[in-house]
Amino acid sequence: MKIPMKLWFLFILCLIIPLTVDIVFNHGILESIWFISVIPIIPFSFYLHKYKFMLFSFSIVLFHFKSMLIMYWIDDGTYIMKDVEVFIFTTIIITFTHFFSLSWSNTFKETNERLNKLAFYDSLTDLPNQALLQEEVKRISNKPQTNIGIMFINIGNLKHIRATVGNSYGDVVLMDIVKRITFLLSDDAFIARYDGSEFVVVFKNVTKSALEEQARKLLDSKFDPFIINNLELFVDYSIGISICNNSSCNELEILKEANIAMYEVENSFKSGYxxxxxxxxxxxxxxxxxxxxxxxxxxxxxxCIYYQPKFDLKTKKIIGLEALLRWNHPKWGIISPTIFIPLAEKTGLIISIGKWVIRETFKTLEDWNNEGFHDLKVSINVSAVQIRDRSLLDFIEMRLKETNLDPSHIEFELTESTIHNINESKSFIIGLRSLGFAVSIDDFGVGYSNLNALSHLPISSLKIDKSFINKLPEMAGMKKIVSAIMNLGRELDLEIVAEGIETEDQLLFLEALGCEKGQGFLFSKPIPIDEVYTLLRSGEDGSPDNGYVEEQCLTEPK
Incomplete structure (x- = not known):
């Protein structure tokens, strides 16, 4: 550490004062004033290495000894015994102070090192943290003719892994991920833990092609599992990359750019760069x-909540409605859920929004019952994020008691991806079924179908995803897939609902397969609640020209 100028001034002053007093007062009070020179020893011990400090202490002893000899030379010898006593006593004090200060100095330095580590390093991984990361980027950017590449990495599935194997094993997986990243990337790369499951890698003098190679190397490793308690655990990597030369680099801006690119990957691909x-x-x-x-x-x-009618495909009569959330923004108009629902799930806002949908739908169904429409069945969508909310089942049960509704007239729709975590989904589905609600698997066939989970979960119906229906009846392969889903549903004794029916040919094909229920633009688009009243009161058959209004959405609604 650099010794402050004030301390040097104190040291020199404390040496000059005894000498000045010695000359002016002819050694009269030397024995009492010489101890002032000991004052700088303690503060100097914090700045000097122990060997330098020993040399410093010894120099003070020599200074005293030299003063004693000078006094013996200019005097008649009457002060020699006093000076020797002062010298011996001062030397003892300096020696004692040296060891005391050295011990104090070591403790001070160790504490300083611990505080420095807490301030600049992550406690779990021992990697540099955000503060040190910013300093490193700033240091590199100040070097002339240096390109900087930033790789912002988010580890997908880490929360799911922690929920599956526990936090302690989750930390073990995280440490293994750090080892893998360190092993795969360049030796001169600066790796820091940014936050939670996010890491930042800094490259200097790097090209775009080299960064692409590093990113691909990391992405290829996602197929190699982490083994914990005989479980194979996989992670995804969302990687955002920014690159700039030193003339245009700002450490905060380049980090922000890489972060933005990483979020774009998450929103678009979940894994990639x-x-x-x-x-x-x-x-x-x-x-x-x-x-x-x-x-x-x-x-x-x-x-607001729009409702899309479900129809009996034989009678063309309304047998139920699906509650679909819409956002009527004062600036942008009606916003489709395909835009804001993913955002709500990512930010956690879906928890409060989802409960609002349940409360409003229960209230609306109660109003319809009071109007005499007792046989209607309403479906409510629930996302995987909502299922993790432990208070959701209690909230649903409370709303049910408040409204006195028949739970068999309410169905909760879960997407196929929701049942991948069978532990979470099974307890939630069992809880709904115990309260008397029906449970449906929505968008069936889109994701990876866990048929084993499907056979063990107490669900009541399957909804064939509209991506299959849209390609009927032209694609022979798609006809076989829809037919197979129909047969699977019958074997499991489940109701089958086809969604996204838009043409008469699609309807005729589904009827030929024996599909009894469906919904889609052929019958009705999602409609606001006042239009639902009109449709229900009209008693019409729901033909294509009746009972719906057009939606003006930023993207095509469900």
């Missing part, structure tokens, strides 16, 4: 603005 572009930045700030508005959407009464 992208280089930052200006368009990403514009989209990012649009999402930030959208999130800000969404937080107050319930309070400002901007959310």
């Amino acid at each position: 992208l280089f930052f572009t200006k368009a990403m930045k514009d989209n990012y700030f649009e999402r930030i603005e959208l999130e800000s508005y969404l937080r107050y959407a319930i309070e400002k009464k901007e959310l």
